Amino acid sequence: MVTSIDNVRGLTLAISSSAFIGSSFIIKKIGLKKAGDSGVLEVSHTCMSHYVILGEVANFAAYAFAPAVLVTPLGALSIIFSAVLAHFVLKEKLHMFGVVGCILCVVGSVGLVLHAPKEREIDSIDEIWHLATEPGFIVYSCVAVVSVLFLIFWVAERSGHRKMLVYIAICSTMGSLTVISVKAVAIALKLSFGGSNQFIYIQTWFFILNYLNKALDSFNTAVVSPVYYVMFTILTIFANMIMYKDSFSRNATQIATQLCGFVTIVAGTFLLHKTRDMGNEPPLPDDEICLDGGSVRPDRLSQSSS
Amino acid sequence: MVTSIDNVRGLTLAISSSAFIGSSFIIKKIGLKKAGDSGVLEVSHTCMSHYVILGEVANFAAYAFAPAVLVTPLGALSIIFSAVLAHFVLKEKLHMFGVVGCILCVVGSVGLVLHAPKEREIDSIDEIWHLATEPGFIVYSCVAVVSVLFLIFWVAERSGHRKMLVYIAICSTMGSLTVISVKAVAIALKLSFGGSNQFIYIQTWFFILNYLNKALDSFNTAVVSPVYYVMFTILTIFANMIMYKDSFSRNATQIATQLCGFVTIVAGTFLLHKTRDMGNEPPLPDDEICLDGGSVRPDRLSQSSS
Numbered sequence: 001m002v003t004s005i006d007n008v009r010g011l012t013l014a015i016s017s018s019a020f021i022g023s024s025f026i027i028k029k030i031g032l033k034k035a036g037d038s039g040v041l042e043v044s045h046t047c048m049s050h051y052v053i054l055g056e057v058a059n060f061a062a063y064a065f066a067p068a069v070l071v072t073p074l075g076a077l078s079i080i081f082s083a084v085l086a087h088f089v090l091k092e093k094l095h096m097f098g099v100v101g102c103i104l105c106v107v108g109s110v111g112l113v114l115h116a117p118k119e120r121e122i123d124s125i126d127e128i129w130h131l132a133t134e135p136g137f138i139v140y141s142c143v144a145v146v147s148v149l150f151l152i153f154w155v156a157e158r159s160g161h162r163k164m165l166v167y168i169a170i171c172s173t174m175g176s177l178t179v180i181s182v183k184a185v186a187i188a189l190k191l192s193f194g195g196s197n198q199f200i201y202i203q204t205w206f207f208i209l210n211y212l213n214k215a216l217d218s219f220n221t222a223v224v225s226p227v228y229y230v231m232f233t234i235l236t237i238f239a240n241m242i243m244y245k246d247s248f249s250r251n252a253t254q255i256a257t258q259l260c261g262f263v264t265i266v267a268g269t270f271l272l273h274k275t276r277d278m279g280n281e282p283p284l285p286d287d288e289i290c291l292d293g294g295s296v297r298p299d300r301l302s303q304s305s306s
Numbered sequence: 307m308v309t310s311i312d313n314v315r316g317l318t319l320a321i322s323s324s325a326f327i328g329s330s331f332i333i334k335k336i337g338l339k340k341a342g343d344s345g346v347l348e349v350s351h352t353c354m355s356h357y358v359i360l361g362e363v364a365n366f367a368a369y370a371f372a373p374a375v376l377v378t379p380l381g382a383l384s385i386i387f388s389a390v391l392a393h394f395v396l397k398e399k400l401h402m403f404g405v406v407g408c409i410l411c412v413v414g415s416v417g418l419v420l421h422a423p424k425e426r427e428i429d430s431i432d433e434i435w436h437l438a439t440e441p442g443f444i445v446y447s448c449v450a451v452v453s454v455l456f457l458i459f460w461v462a463e464r465s466g467h468r469k470m471l472v473y474i475a476i477c478s479t480m481g482s483l484t485v486i487s488v489k490a491v492a493i494a495l496k497l498s499f500g501g502s503n504q505f506i507y508i509q510t511w512f513f514i515l516n517y518l519n520k521a522l523d524s525f526n527t528a529v530v531s532p533v534y535y536v537m538f539t540i541l542t543i544f545a546n547m548i549m550y551k552d553s554f555s556r557n558a559t560q561i562a563t564q565l566c567g568f569v570t571i572v573a574g575t576f577l578l579h580k581t582r583d584m585g586n587e588p589p590l591p592d593d594e595i596c597l598d599g600g601s602v603r604p605d606r607l608s609q610s611s612s
Contacts, residue, residue: 096580097403100573104410107573111417111566114559253420257563260417264570267406267413271577274402 004118010066011113013058014074020055022081024048026089033090064186068179068240069258070116072233073109076265079272080105095275104268111261115254120244124191128184129203137243144173144239168228176235180243181210226270233262310424316372317419319364320380326361328387330354332395339396370492374485374546375564376422378539379415382571385578386411401581410574417567421560426550430497434490435509443549450479450545474534482541486549487517532576539568 031044055078062071080102086092094102122128131137151170159166184207188198198204337350361384368377386408392398400408428434437443457476465472490513494504504510 097577100576103569104573107566107569111563114563114566257417257420260413260420260567260570263409263413264566267410267573270406271403 006065006119007067007070007113007116010062010064010071010119011074013062013065014071015077017055017058017062018074018077019081020051020058021075021078023085024051024055025078025082026085027051029086029090060182060186063179063183064190065119067117067119067244068183069237070113072179072236073112073262073265075233076105076229076269077109079269083272097271098275101268101271101273101275104264104271106268108261108264108266108268111264112258115257115261117254122187122191124196125184125188125198125201125204125207128187128207129201131243131245132180132184134243137239140239140242141177144177144235148173165227168231172228172231172235175232176239178211179236180239181207183240185211226266226273229269230266312371312425313373313376313419313422316368316370316377316425317380319368319371320377321383323361323364323368324380324383325387326357326364327381327384329391330357330361331384331388332391333357335392335396366488366492369485369489370496371425373423373425373550374489375543376419378485378542379418379568379571381539382411382535382575383415385575389578403577404581407574407577407579407581410570410577412574414567414570414572414574417570418564421563421567423560428493428497430502431490431494431504431507431510431513434493434513435507437549438486438490440549443545446545446548447483450483450541454479471533474537478534478537478541481538482545484517485542486545487513489546491517532572532579535575536572 027044027048031041031048034040034044059071059075083094083098083102087094148170151166151173156163156166156170185204188204188207192198333350333354337347337354340347340350365377365381389400389404389408393400454476457472457479462469462472462476491510494510494513498504
């Protein structure tokens with residue numbers, strides 16, 4: 001299945017994205033370590049922002065080529081790049097279980113990639129619009145929005161110390177809808193570059209507006225918190241399955257194998273998350289990466305929620 | 307692939323085998339805890355032996371139906387049964403990473419099972435004899451035997467504190483040859499029960515002799531030590547691949563997926579092994595399970611080698 005050239009392109013972009021995001025953590029850390037020299041901190045911060053932006057762009061482009069069930073879970077690879085670079089560049093000691101976590105993320109990703117479905121051929125943004133307005137997806141969107149409103153105005157205030165979990169649920173649910181727009185915009189760009197201008201359609205601008213509105217606060221490749229990673233990935237895959245109906249063309253073996261790959265990645269992420277500061281100096285606040293102008297991003301939640 | 311009825315039979319037998327072996331650990335532990343009352347200890351020891359024998363029989367039968375690449379790695383499931391039973395029956399606290407280890411063993415096994423090759427149809431023991439005397443397998447056998455002799459007479463004496471590792475290597479290598487005989491005897495029995503008596507052939511008796519000679523000291527389903535598990539499984543699969551050539555009828559995706567499943571199980575085994583006594587009282591010598599009359603069994607190595 002992976003032999004599809006578009007899947008290979010999407011895969012390469014998704015891995016590059018994780019490499020950039022993973023590196024950005026390290027650059028941030030280097031900056032914080034040398035924080036005495038304020039010039040270094042500023043340079044490192046600028047450099048880190050560039051890496052994050054490159055990572056987001058690569059991730060965005062990946063959605064144009066490969067299905068969400070392939071691109072979204074591979075976001076976990078960023079923590080491998082970050083862990084491996086921390087080991088070699090920052091000479092941080094990686095806990096034995098952290099190494100196992102890295103291996104699991106790789107192994108799970110390989111399983112996922114090998115059994116990724118071939119993406120449905122999309123010829124125009126109108127086709128996506130048509131898919132997004134079918135009853136199934138409209139029901140999902142409504143349920144998602146109502147759930148988020150319920151979480152914001154009813155649950156959040158009453159949840160006390162579990163507030164972080166509620167917040168993650170809100171971000172994940174909105175994120176799963178945003179990815180639909182991200183994918184639509186990415187495909188529109190791909191088709192336009194291919195000679196079939198999609199920006200003449202009002203639908204394209206709807207998706208762009210929706211994307212710009214949400215992208216900065218709920219969509220993010222730098223997945224560090226396992227809870228957020230799991231919620232976001234499951235909801236995103238679920239939303240895409242409903243909309244693109246790509247699950248129905250696949251057999252049970254393939255779906256089960258992908259599920260196994262996903263669970264393996266989750267376990268790996270969990271191990272890395274729980275062990276990353278074992279045997280090292282007190283942790284630096286490496287999770288608080290935030291694009292200039294960005295509002296609350298889920299990766300900022302990871303430390304508090306763990 | 308798993309839809310083959312024989313694979314399902316083999317799978318059921320392999321899982322039952324692990325359940326029996328896993329339970330036997332628990333019975334041994336219960337006996338040791340109540341060791342003040344010598345009657346209890348004796349009853350528990352007899353009961354445990356029965357479970358181990360049942361486990362070995364189920365494992366033996368599994369080889370008659372399913373390929374070694376499916377049966378051998380599933381031996382790891384015994385530690386899940388043991389860990390889960392210890393949690394519920396003995397009220398032992400399972401470390402969080404131990405739970406992750408269990409999940410990984412299950413997920414890896416599912417991946418392995420889903421992509422198991424269909425077993426080659428064997429109609430007579432003569433066919434197995436023919437496969438075992440082809441050049442490829444004879445070369446493997448010779449290399450294995452020479453390696454073992456080299457390990458015994460040259461390396462073992464000079465290896466000092468790494469002696470355990472050398473011993474595991476010897477057991478694994480001989481074990482990989484034994485499994486071939488185990489499988490041959492199991493298939494001979496299956497064919498004989500099916501009406502085609504195989505015990506009239508001298509080759510059947512050769513395999514039986516070889517099996518009886520080795521079975522008690524180097525072949526074992528109760529895999530607890532990750533190092534032994536990895537070595538034994540890899541060599542067994544390798545030997546079976548050479549002999550039954552079942553790898554050549556499969557595509558790269560399938561092999562890679564099985565490899566991922568195997569690595570996932572190894573990681574799970576490793577986590578369970580490293581964390582099983584965290585937060586509990588000092589470990590009981592639960593690894594020293596040994597059939598009456600059995601010589602050194604690899605599961606006795608696990609504690610010393612870890």
